[in-house]
Amino acid sequence: MTLGFSLRRFGAVLYKEFIQMRRDRITFGMMIGLPIIQLFLFGFAINADPRNLPTLVEMGDNGPLSRAVIAGMQNSSYFAFKGAVSGVGEGEEALRRGTANFVVVIPADFERDVVRGNKPEILVAADASDPSATGGAVAALSGIVNVAIAETLTGPLAQQAGSAPFSMVVHREYNPEGKTSTNIVPGLLAIILSMTMVMITAVAIVKETERGTMEMLIATPVKPLEVMLGKILPYVFVGYVQTAVFLAAASLVFGVPFEGSVWAFFLGFNLFIVVNLALGFLISTAAKSQMQAMQLSFFTILPSILLSGFMFPFAGMPGWAQFIGQAVPATHFLRVVRKVMLKGGEVADVTGELWALLAILVVIAVIAMLRYRQTLD
Amino acid sequence: MSEPLVIDVHGLTKNFGPKRVVDHFDIQVPKGAIYGFLGPNGSGKTTTIRMLCGLLTPDEGEGTCLGFDVRKQAEQIKEQVGYMTQKFSYYEDLSIRENLDFVARMYRLDRRKQRVDQALADLGLADRQKQLAGSLSGGWKQRLALAACLLHEPKLLLLDEPTAGVDPKARRDFWDEIRRLSALGVTVLVSTHYMDEAVQCDFITYIAYGKKLIDGPSAKIPEMVGLETWRVEGPDLAGLEDRLLKEPGVVQVARFGTVLHVSGTDKPTLEATVERLKAEGTHRWSLQVAGLEEAFIYLMTGARDNFAGDGGGSAPGTVAA
Numbered sequence: 001m002t003l004g005f006s007l008r009r010f011g012a013v014l015y016k017e018f019i020q021m022r023r024d025r026i027t028f029g030m031m032i033g034l035p036i037i038q039l040f041l042f043g044f045a046i047n048a049d050p051r052n053l054p055t056l057v058e059m060g061d062n063g064p065l066s067r068a069v070i071a072g073m074q075n076s077s078y079f080a081f082k083g084a085v086s087g088v089g090e091g092e093e094a095l096r097r098g099t100a101n102f103v104v105v106i107p108a109d110f111e112r113d114v115v116r117g118n119k120p121e122i123l124v125a126a127d128a129s130d131p132s133a134t135g136g137a138v139a140a141l142s143g144i145v146n147v148a149i150a151e152t153l154t155g156p157l158a159q160q161a162g163s164a165p166f167s168m169v170v171h172r173e174y175n176p177e178g179k180t181s182t183n184i185v186p187g188l189l190a191i192i193l194s195m196t197m198v199m200i201t202a203v204a205i206v207k208e209t210e211r212g213t214m215e216m217l218i219a220t221p222v223k224p225l226e227v228m229l230g231k232i233l234p235y236v237f238v239g240y241v242q243t244a245v246f247l248a249a250a251s252l253v254f255g256v257p258f259e260g261s262v263w264a265f266f267l268g269f270n271l272f273i274v275v276n277l278a279l280g281f282l283i284s285t286a287a288k289s290q291m292q293a294m295q296l297s298f299f300t301i302l303p304s305i306l307l308s309g310f311m312f313p314f315a316g317m318p319g320w321a322q323f324i325g326q327a328v329p330a331t332h333f334l335r336v337v338r339k340v341m342l343k344g345g346e347v348a349d350v351t352g353e354l355w356a357l358l359a360i361l362v363v364i365a366v367i368a369m370l371r372y373r374q375t376l377d
Numbered sequence: 378m379s380e381p382l383v384i385d386v387h388g389l390t391k392n393f394g395p396k397r398v399v400d401h402f403d404i405q406v407p408k409g410a411i412y413g414f415l416g417p418n419g420s421g422k423t424t425t426i427r428m429l430c431g432l433l434t435p436d437e438g439e440g441t442c443l444g445f446d447v448r449k450q451a452e453q454i455k456e457q458v459g460y461m462t463q464k465f466s467y468y469e470d471l472s473i474r475e476n477l478d479f480v481a482r483m484y485r486l487d488r489r490k491q492r493v494d495q496a497l498a499d500l501g502l503a504d505r506q507k508q509l510a511g512s513l514s515g516g517w518k519q520r521l522a523l524a525a526c527l528l529h530e531p532k533l534l535l536l537d538e539p540t541a542g543v544d545p546k547a548r549r550d551f552w553d554e555i556r557r558l559s560a561l562g563v564t565v566l567v568s569t570h571y572m573d574e575a576v577q578c579d580f581i582t583y584i585a586y587g588k589k590l591i592d593g594p595s596a597k598i599p600e601m602v603g604l605e606t607w608r609v610e611g612p613d614l615a616g617l618e619d620r621l622l623k624e625p626g627v628v629q630v631a632r633f634g635t636v637l638h639v640s641g642t643d644k645p646t647l648e649a650t651v652e653r654l655k656a657e658g659t660h661r662w663s664l665q666v667a668g669l670e671e672a673f674i675y676l677m678t679g680a681r682d683n684f685a686g687d688g689g690g691s692a693p694g695t696v697a698a
Contacts, residue, residue, distance in 0.1 A: 012482035016471065023470045023509075216466035219432055220483035221455045 009222050013230025017204070021234055031200060035192040035242045039185070039249055053101040053137055055079040056094050058086065063111035068148040069122065073104070076144050078137035091125060102126050102137065185256045186337040187310040189246050190330040193239060193269075194276050194304045199297035201235050201280025206293040209284075224372060232277045239273040250341075259344035268336035268350060271357045275329045278364045285371035304330035332356045383408050383533055383564040384429060386440025386447060391424050391433060398424045400587040401438065406566060406580070411559050413578030413595065414568035417677055421587040422568040423463060426535050429566070430458045443533055456484070459531035463538045465518045467525060469511025473502055476510050477525055484529040496524045516547035523554065534558065536567040540574065552577055572670050581669075583676050590676055599667040604628075604675055606640040606667040607651055611660030624650045631674050640671050 021028055057070060073079040079102060085091045091103035105123040107113075113120040122145075126138055208214040208231075217227060250256040258265075279300060287293035305311055307325035314325060325331050332353040339345030339353075384406035391399040399421040406412045416422050427433040429442050431451025439446070445453045467476045477493045486492055497503045500520055510521060519539060526534070536555075540548045552574065555565055567578070575581055575595065582592040593601055609617065614637055618630050621639055626646030631638045641647035655662050 006485060008485055009483055012479055016468070016475070016479050019475060020468065020470050211469070212462060212464040212466040213468055215432070215462050216460075217483070219430060219455060219458075219460040219462075220480065221452060221485075222483050 060108035061110035197276035202283040205284035260340035388438035390437035416584040459526035
């Protein structure tokens with residue numbers, strides 16, 4: 001009777017936690033409001049595929065083909081033509097000052113060279129200081145050019161259209177649609193969950209120690225496991241609510257598809273929530289005040305944003321950074337979410353990520369339990 | 378020893394890092410007694426109480442609390458001990474009833490609603506049961522804390538400075554309650570800084586720097602300390618006080634309103650000094666029975682010098698309770 005897990009006591013801790021959660025209006029608001037604000041801020045504000053980039057043009061040739069290329073670029077909405085330049089120096093100056101992101105140079109006798117089959121080059125000088133800002137536009141160029149060719153080189157000139165009559169260097173870095181929210185929004189779920197879950201759990205537990213209620217609690221016959229589960233489960237529930245809100249907003253507001261298996265998503269997301277709660281619990285064993293718990297939680301959030309592949313492409317990071325990134329739970333959850341939502345992944349496609357999450361969970365939980373026993377004394 | 382011992386521990390020692398907070402502490406508390414636990418701040422009272430109720434594992438020492446081993450049977454001890462922490466340790470964002478309800482469920486008590494209702498009625502808080510505990514005044518918080526730690530009808534109460542910051546009326550009510558419980562057979566170990574509370578205890582133990590200095594029935598404490606005290610009345614007490622402290626045989630001069638209590642342990646020397654001053658005829662001198670106050674002021678000021686090197690911390694004339 002005296003030893004062993006008591007469902008009743010566990011239930012009492014759980015119930016108490018829900019009451020406290022409800023009374024703490026600010027935290028409760030934060031749990032529901034913050035994810036929505038983040039979703040909208042990041043979803044709309046982060047745009048790795050900006051449009052209407054200021055563009056200047058140097059027209060060395062003014063024939064119908066040249067005009068068709070310019071019109072096609074304008075219609076793509078990536079390029080906004082602000083005017084003409086004459087000479088290389090003027091174009092370079094504009095790029096350097098940042099008044100233009102692109103300078104398009106159409107060489108003299110462009111159209112004649114095309115007709116003669118000399119394969120002339122159109123130079124697109126792009127401001128490469130922020131590659132992600134211009135990448136989308138550069139990638140879209142080839143499509144634009146093809147359309148211009150198809151429209152203009154008709155009749156006797158049609159034979160030239162088949163064999164690339166002029167060239168442009170194109171870096172295909174983004175998907176052809178170039179819709180950033182599709183990519184960013186699923187990633188945001190990983191960030192939002194790690195941010196709120198880790199921090200709220202850590203703070204909720206440290207609060208007991210800081211206010212002295214932990215001393216009363218451990219003076220009763222309650223078991224550490226009952227306290228731990230009773231305190232953590234309400235936040236699992238919060239994680240469910242956050243995810244539900246998120247999925248609804250992603251689908252209704254941002255039109256993000258959900259192509260893959262619900263099961264794969266469900267497994268990944270439950271595992272990820274538990275990993276984050278365990279991490280929060282671990283932080284709570286180290287932090288002496290709620291303030292410290294907040295700060296420590298923030299430490300774990302930075303790698304989740306920077307090294308997980310959310311902000312920057314994972315494959316683009318140096319080896320050591322990828323190594324650290326592998327230890328970040330958000331890295332694996334991010335892949336699960338993107339695979340499932342965007343690429344139609346099934347459970348079999350995400351087993352690697354699930355195992356990785358499980359391994360991280362075991363390590364964190366073991367350290368947390370060991371430390372929790374020590375702090376009781 | 379007619380009554381069985383509720384607490385019987387020997388050599389309890391606890392270190393926090395290099396600092397020895399409690400140093401070979403012994404205590405024997407008989408059933409139904411009110412045992413006062415005195416000592417300056419930071420002397421190890423809270424740590425000792427935590428070891429007794431199983432919140433901390435002692436580094437050395439052994440013994441029993443309610444018949445259970447303090448080292449191995451913390452679970453069983455917790456079931457039967459009511460521990461009231463120094464700082465209010467219930468949930469300020471839960472209502473009074475919710476707090477009591479929560480505690481009742483921690484102990485898995487039967488007839489929970491009935492017990493909580495009864496506790497609320499006893500407290501006189503039945504009509505304010507939905508108020509948040511955080512909005513209560515210090516005195517009410519203390520009453521709530523006591524009610525909460527009595528819910529499971531413990532056999533032993535460990536009270537850690539329960540009346541700190543509580544007004545005199547509430548303190549008196551609190552002690553009435555403690556005496557009532559003691560009469561019902563509940564054993565009480567209570568730490569305090571107040572002399573008027575120490576007087577209410579059946580036994581007193583005094584601890585400083587982690588070592589026990591004295592332990593015995595409260596009525597015998599002054600005798601055990603071995604002080605002789607003279608009472609002085611007259612003009613310019615402040616001047617006299619300074620002068621007395623330089624005289625031979627005078628260990629301590631304490632002022633109580635318009636009189637001075639002059640004490641010393643070396644009776645012949647003190648008496649010689651008093652005779653000499655009496656001859657001046659400016660002040661009225663009378664010998665009086667040394668009280669607990671003098672004894673404790675003496676212990677607090679002189680503790681280290683007088684007892685530290687002397688027989689591993691046991692005070693002269695220590696008697697087992």
